[in-house]
Amino acid sequence: xxxxxxxxxxxxxxxxxxxxxxxxxxxxxxxxxxxxxxxxxxxxxxxxxxxxxxxxxxxxxxxxxxxxxxxxxxxxxxxxxxxxxxxxxxxxxxxxxxxxxxxxxxxxxxxxxxxxxxxxxxxxxxxxxxxxxxxxxxxxxxxxxxxxxxxxxxxxxxxxxxxxxxxxxxxxxxxxxxxxxxxxxxxxxxxxxxxxxxxxxxxxxxxxxxxxxxxxxxxxxxxxxxxxxxxxxxxxxxxxxxxxxxxxxxxxxxxxxxxxxxxxxxxxxxxxxxxxxxxxxxxxxxxxxxxxxxxxxxxxxxxxxxxxxxxxxxxxxxxxxxxxxxxxxxxxxxxxxxxxxxxxxxxxxxxxxxxxxxxxxxxxxxxxxxxxxxxxxxxxxxxxxxxxxxxxxxxxxxxxxxxxxxxxxxxxxxxxxxxxxxxxxxxxxxxxxxxxxxxxxxxxxxxxxxxxxx
Numbered sequence: 001x002x003x004x005x006x007x008x009x010x011x012x013x014x015x016x017x018x019x020x021x022x023x024x025x026x027x028x029x030x031x032x033x034x035x036x037x038x039x040x041x042x043x044x045x046x047x048x049x050x051x052x053x054x055x056x057x058x059x060x061x062x063x064x065x066x067x068x069x070x071x072x073x074x075x076x077x078x079x080x081x082x083x084x085x086x087x088x089x090x091x092x093x094x095x096x097x098x099x100x101x102x103x104x105x106x107x108x109x110x111x112x113x114x115x116x117x118x119x120x121x122x123x124x125x126x127x128x129x130x131x132x133x134x135x136x137x138x139x140x141x142x143x144x145x146x147x148x149x150x151x152x153x154x155x156x157x158x159x160x161x162x163x164x165x166x167x168x169x170x171x172x173x174x175x176x177x178x179x180x181x182x183x184x185x186x187x188x189x190x191x192x193x194x195x196x197x198x199x200x201x202x203x204x205x206x207x208x209x210x211x212x213x214x215x216x217x218x219x220x221x222x223x224x225x226x227x228x229x230x231x232x233x234x235x236x237x238x239x240x241x242x243x244x245x246x247x248x249x250x251x252x253x254x255x256x257x258x259x260x261x262x263x264x265x266x267x268x269x270x271x272x273x274x275x276x277x278x279x280x281x282x283x284x285x286x287x288x289x290x291x292x293x294x295x296x297x298x299x300x301x302x303x304x305x306x307x308x309x310x311x312x313x314x315x316x317x318x319x320x321x322x323x324x325x326x327x328x329x330x331x332x333x334x335x336x337x338x339x340x341x342x343x344x345x346x347x348x349x350x351x352x353x354x355x356x357x358x359x360x361x362x363x364x365x366x367x368x369x370x371x372x373x374x375x376x377x378x379x380x381x382x383x384x385x386x387x388x389x390x391x392x393x394x395x396x397x398x399x400x401x402x403x404x405x406x407x408x409x410x411x412x413x414x415x416x417x418x419x420x421x422x423x424x425x426x427x428x429x430x431x432x433x434x435x436x437x438x439x440x441x442x443x444x445x446x447x448x449x450x451x452x453x454x
Contacts (some may be wrong), residue, residue: 001083002071004063007237008035010186012055012359014453018281029069029328035189041166044226046173047333056358057168060188061274069130076254088118090126090136090256097126125288125297126256127296132272134240134262140252145202146242148268148319153212153238154195156188159231160224163187168358171339172223174332177207178324181215183223184412191234194224197345199323202242206326209238214396243268245316248306251299259284263306267360268319275360279451290438293429304439309447310403311362317397320389330388338385341378345370356452364408365451367401407448414444 016034019025025033037059043051075081088100102118113429121446167185184195196216200206207215213236221227247264251257258264259277264275287305291297322335331337346354346366353366375382386394430438445451 001079002067004065004067006064006235008060008186008188009063009066010057011061011275011278012057014055015278015359016059016061016276018278022282022285024070033061033066034059035062035065036187038164038166038187041168042170043168043343044170044172045336045340045343046171046338049344051343051354053168053351053354053358056355057186058166058187062189082119085119087135092253092255096122096124096442098122099126101334124255124295125292127288128256128262129260130293131261132240132260135193136256137249137258137262138259140249141244144244144246147201147245147316148243148323149200149202149206150197150241151200151207151209151212151239152195152197152242153209153216153236153239154184154193155216155233155236156191156193157233158191160192160226162225163192170223171336173219175324175330175335176328178328179207180322180324180335181219182322184427185224187359188395191232192224193237194220195237199319201323201325203275203326212236214430220341241272243319245313247312248309251306254298256311257288257302257305265309265312267312267315269315270360279360280446283446283451287439287442290430290435294435296432296435302385303438304311304436304443307439307443307447308403309443310400310407311449313400314362314367314397314404315360316400317389317393320393321385324388328388330384334384334388338381341381342370342374345373349373356449357449359452361449361452362404363452364404367404404448407444408450411444411448411450414441415450 009438016030019030020027039054039058040052041054041056041058043053065125071081084104085101086104088102091098091099099121100118101121128134130136131178164187167183168185170183170185171181172183179198179200182197184193184197187191196212196219198212217228243266244264247268249258249262250263261272261276265280266272270276284305291301321338324330324335343354346357349366349369356363356366
């Protein structure tokens with residue numbers, strides 16, 4: 001069934017505003033959806049200073065209420081929902097897509113009154129929102145190995161004496177087993193959620209989630225200054241989150257578009273899902289509405305909706321700088337030293353530099369300023385990163401860095417030019433040419449981080 005998980009989704013109020021702007025929730029419904037909130041949040045790395053910031057991932061949204069509220073509005077508006085059904089396949093046939101579903105194997109035997117045979121639905125456009133392990137996305141990627149992986153384990157537990165603040169990113173150990181461990185912690189309505197995560201490649205000798213959980217419980221008492229026997233664990237959480245340099249995923253067929261984690265529009269640094277989807281929600285709604293009105297649903301048309309965004313691509317180097325290859329040998333505290341230096345520079349530069357980065361929005365002025373100041377403040381630390389990430393990765397990254405500068409400049413120019421040539425209202429049916437201009441305009445805005453309103 002369509003139902004949210006029990007564990008809260010952490011987000012900021014600023015990022016939730018799109019649900020009000022698109023009239024998906026009322027102010028009262030949004031307030032009810034917020035289950036917990038706290039301030040401030042900490043950032044710290046082993047051997048370095050602590051940094052504190054407000055209003056980033058400081059709200060816990062109740063997914064059960066949120067999705068149920070949206071589900072009821074969808075049904076009331078005439079939407080159809082097929083629960084207890086599993087995706088089987090899809091065929092693109094000219095001007096339509098035929099989608100086949102079948103009864104889900106996990107469906108309770110007491111609820112088998114519905115037809116047990118496959119059902120075929122016909123639609124003009126199929127949105128694939130089945131996440132990282134979507135069978136459609138896997139077919140489109142043709143067996144491509146992920147370029148990076150985030151392993152994450154965690155729990156929500158009661159019994160913490162100090163539960164007023166959170167951690168956005170913290171480490172208190174050097175590297176071990178070719179992994180640098182990072183932690184997150186959030187106050188929740190029924191306890192405290194703590195995560196252990198690490199960035200790795202897809203080498204088969206990397207640790208399993210079971211091994212990561214062993215380390216999680218071994219290190220938790222030191223991390224939170226609490227004895228495990230004093231905690232009551234409500235649930236455990238874990239995941240394998242792949243990411244690819246080729247992101248977002250380009251449409252492989254007409255009339256099929258990936259959205260959310262299956263599209264790869266999340267930053268390689270983030271855990272995916274909620275925040276990335278909310279950030280792109282207004283753009284997706286407007287773009288898809290225009291594409292359906294103009295019947296511009298070919299693969300090339302849809303490629304402009306999931307187009308290249310350099311502010312996502314530049315974060316690949318950051319992810320690579322926080323992971324170590326299985327055969328590499330670096331100083332145990334190298335990653336912690338690098339992050340301490342970079343965050344010291346960003347913190348000194350102010351929230352206009354630090355806050356967008358913490359919300360997965362990279363902007364050229366802030367990035368250029370941070371790189372210049374970091375290079376001046378700690379040239380030796382930066383020099384150590386070059387052999388770690390590798391020269392090919394650095395050369396490839398410079399292309400994305402240049403593209404980010406170009407997108408930023410074009411975004412400023414386009415804000416004036418496009419406003420005179422493209423209908424601003426989504427209710428005005430655009431011509432195919434106007435639609436492409438609008439979608440290019442949005443790519444420039446989002447690809448440069450110009451959509452951020454801090």
